[in-house]
Amino acid sequence: xxxxxxxxxxxxxxxxxxxxxxxxxxxxxxxxxxxxxxxxxxxxxxxxxxxxxxxxxxxxxxxxxxxxxxxxxxxxxxxxxxxxxxxxxxxxxxxxxxxxxxxxxxxxxxx
Amino acid sequence: xxxxxxxxxxxxxxxxxxxxxxxxxxxxxxxxxxxxxxxxxxxxxxxxxxxxxxxxxxxxxxxxxxxxxxxxxxxxxxxxxxxxxxxxxxxxxxxxxxxxxxxxxxxxxxxx
Numbered sequence: 724x725x726x727x728x729x730x731x732x733x734x735x736x737x738x739x740x741x742x743x744x745x746x747x748x749x750x751x752x753x754x755x756x757x758x759x760x761x762x763x764x765x766x767x768x769x770x771x772x773x774x775x776x777x778x779x780x781x782x783x784x785x786x787x788x789x790x791x792x793x794x795x796x797x798x799x800x801x802x803x804x805x806x807x808x809x810x811x812x813x814x815x816x817x818x819x820x821x822x823x824x825x826x827x828x829x830x831x832x833x834x
Numbered sequence: 835x836x837x838x839x840x841x842x843x844x845x846x847x848x849x850x851x852x853x854x855x856x857x858x859x860x861x862x863x864x865x866x867x868x869x870x871x872x873x874x875x876x877x878x879x880x881x882x883x884x885x886x887x888x889x890x891x892x893x894x895x896x897x898x899x900x901x902x903x904x905x906x907x908x909x910x911x912x913x914x915x916x917x918x919x920x921x922x923x924x925x926x927x928x929x930x931x932x933x934x935x936x937x938x939x940x941x942x943x944x945x946x
Contacts, residue, residue, distance in 0.1 A: 727877075756934075763938060765922070765936045765937060765938035781933075822883055823868075824880070825870075828875070
């Protein structure tokens with residue numbers, strides 16, 4: 724099993740550009756999450772989804788959007804990129820047991 | 835006050851030492867407690883998962899939960915250089931996977 728796959732692994736954006744971080748899981752998990760991780764700040768929840776067609780905001784949703792059209796995919800959209808969005812982004816999924824499975828991360832730099 | 839507090843370290847120990855990593859939390863409603871290990875430039879991976887109070891052992895790792903003190907610990911026996919990583923504690927109210935609360939992580943280096 725591939726688990727949780729994130730693309731791209733690295734990206735440099737200019738201020739004001741937009742992009743989509745892709746996340747796919749092949750474990751048939753209903754719950755999926757997007758976190759950002761900044762040095763010394765731990766993991767902050769951006770958005771989460773409890774199933775296809777259902778999404779909800781986490782702790783730091785401003786500047787981001789998500790969609791969940793299928794169980795497998797949970798893309799994160801950044802509109803009008805800002806330097807404050809420079810971070811490492813992790814997608815994760817879980818069955819109802821509550822054990823999170825993470826992707827390898829996407830490193831984004833906004834210049 | 836943060837929901838979950840974790841000493842960021844860094845922590846440096848010689849190979850073979852016993853390591854103790856700790857987190858405290860403020861909300862007594864937390865029921866599920868987890869420890870994740872994160873190697874440099876990788877995603878976190880689940881190390882230990884416990885429900886409510888008590889101890890859980892898995893090889894060289896022991897997770898301990900003291901709900902009366904709102905305190906959880908991870909012990910690593912006979913530490914190895916391969917244990918060098920950042921360790922994140924996490925907790926949640928339910929096992930339905932809605933929301934998890936993470937500590938900021940403790941950086942551990944095991945010196946050969």
